[in-house]
Amino acid sequence: MSLEVTTLFNRRKFNKTNQQKNDINNELTKISDVRDLFNALSLSNDFMNHQGTYNGVGYWVSFYRSLIDAQELHKNVLSVIPSLETINLEQMKDSIPIEDTLITSTKVVIEERIMRGAIAIRLDSNLDECLLINIAASRGRQVDKPELEFGIISPQEAFVEDIDINLNLIRKRLPIPELQVNETTAGTLTKTKVAVLSIEGIVDQKNVDTVIQRINDVDFDEILDGSHLAQMLYDDSNTLFPLFLYTERPDRITSALAEGKVALIVDRSSSVLITPTIFLEYFITMEDYNMPWIPASAFRLLRIFAVAFSIFATPIYVAVLTYHYELIPKDLLETIVTSRNLIPFQPLIEALFLEISIELLREAAARLPTKVGQTLGIVGGIVIGQAAVVAGLTSNILLIIVALSALASFVTPIYKMGNAIRLLRFPFLLGAQVWGLLGISILSVFLMTHLIKLTSMGHPYLEPIYPFRMKDWKDSFVRLPFNLFKSRPVNLRTKNTERQAQTKKSPNKKNDFNE
Template identity: 45%
Template structure:
């Protein structure tokens, strides 16, 4: 396959003739002794205060003859100064906000000074907005890569934490960072990830989720194959378990892989609460997945095909609430489910303040009115609202979306064949899930293939004395997180 066309720069003359067309480019010529010096930079990318307060005064202070650019280095109070001759490299650095210094005598050489204004235009607050937790740290990743790396290194403070950089995007030149722990993470996984990333060719990497779809093992699946999170504690946990994280410059969301189905239903809060409450909430979350998927299909199946299942005492309320509804249960359900999806979608697109109002309008007015107008039955309204609520308990937004989408085919199956349809739908779903892989590791471990090493932290979150293993099926180089049996007396104290 042919790679997409690169925008190559062949010489510095060409570079400057191109960039000077742009109005946000500026070029200053200075006379230093006999020679003249040109300073080129993008005011929009560089820290102009820095240039005017430090760079230019320093250049003016030079009182000896400058023959070579190297000699300038000692006059300048900046830590990142390099000499570069490759036009493409110079162009890249210029785009990142470096200042380019050139001597009249040596036109093909340039001195690059890092005065880029990295945080310009970035938000200052880094609260976790979409993955909120009551207990635990509330800071999350931001759009700035170096801040993100800083945040992670604060959590994992060993030199073995490796950040490997790659650049993707023929237009955006986005920096991608693969983070892992040397001597812990299985090198095969790191290699697979790097190979996949090397094969990627796109023009602009807008967000990490963009990348996720390109490098995923199977693109024809509604399930997310990589964990996407903005929580620092989550990424620290993931890396310490033997998975790898993928930072994308300009994206507050960090990818982690290889992920399994269960990873998406784990909330950091499970670990901050004690194991009893933590496990309880995890079980609730898993049950809500099933409820969310199957509540409305079962309603359809039972009311359309298997009315014998309804206990006589329940028959009365079901009959009375659906007495004047002219539609069949399928149409009722599809109507209500679509309404809920509409509300959710509209709520997500609207500004936060209007969104709240919409929730009330949608929830109360539309729901109540459609019952009054005999379009739906009360019981169905409760079921649909509950199953929508249940789908929001999934901590990872992408998985929550998947679950909401999958409800519709199941509704269709149950409308066609009743309980048999649900069984068929569920079987197909399960077969699909069992075939999925994330970075070449099965998606449904530890259940299939069955691995008992990590069962203590899957359906429930067992006490910390049992969850000592890292993710064993990833074959990490160090398998134990800690030794729970170590006695206090055995630990050396620094008195």
């Protein structure tokens, strides 16, 4: 008996008029028949619907050519069909060397799988039943070094835009069955996959349930990045401060999960979300745990001081020159008067001119190619600053203060918190101009009140400062030695609070020196 394939890969013809497209698109949600689903999908020019016959049995191969791996299709699917004795879906499933296969007649499952990069094989004898084979094309960048959270003595791996690769980076660091992954989707149009990660036996299950419930309650047509989803899950959307920590480092996610937090991986997003978080966590780097605790604590305090300096330095300059010049020492006052002798503007206008110039340079440098942006940031800052001083638009003292404030704002390791710090300077500048130091004090009270009221997934944002929890101070402003990290953070209410075994006595230490 001769074996030959007839009418191989003849594309099915459809008269795709605009009226037909509109009619089918309007009725797509009402389709109850699988054949009608394939007719609707075929209206798109990148949907392939090929017909073939083998050994007297007709079959259809349907897929989106932009989603599948063509080499995989020809090598492991089409090449298997001529070797079969009889054509049926079960035998195809057993013979095709691909694990992710499914036979189903459920329209919703078929549509979802095809849109994720699967091909559908149907037989003429039953066009409502499909063999779905996942051969989705993997087109994306490979794991590379972190760009926003670069570390010198830390692992040089960063998340990418593929959810499976990101899961792999985390599971390599947490090879335990207790690491649970709950997958769901968000976005009525984008159908973005979201994975909620937690460690069973450590995490408070209420936190996991709250995160999943909020994701399921999101009713928005597009979720293109984790930042989109995070803003919809915030306890308070009217705040400058990020309530979810957005990181590109797998080691930070591993540390957060081990503490009892929840992580969210959003497909097509190059970073992962951590919740709940606290304010001080945004000034902590993973390198703090890779060096002795004394320098780690010193650098952490330096970052916190840099943030305070970045917010208050320029407003205090404006307030003192406008209302409280008697606080300036006589020798310094003479220098300031000399530098401002020919400047026609008030300190506020002078400060706003420089601050806005710095922000323009920063935004321009961020949007341009890397090498051009670095050149613009350095050369532009020097040229504009020097020209402004020579032209009498600003004083050299304020130029130094603004430059140091901008430099201090870069110390913040989390980019989104750095943006909040940058914007906070402007209301404080206005308060300093209106009421001087009193205005700065009033705005500081409002800022602290706002931080006290903020919560992240129902947990206090300003913990351990408010509410005051002494046990959590061991890893807040300073990082104490690891032998004091005996318990997990109190605010997370973890099931297992112990981080290390409680030894009855310290191990014996031998003296290596001859006595």
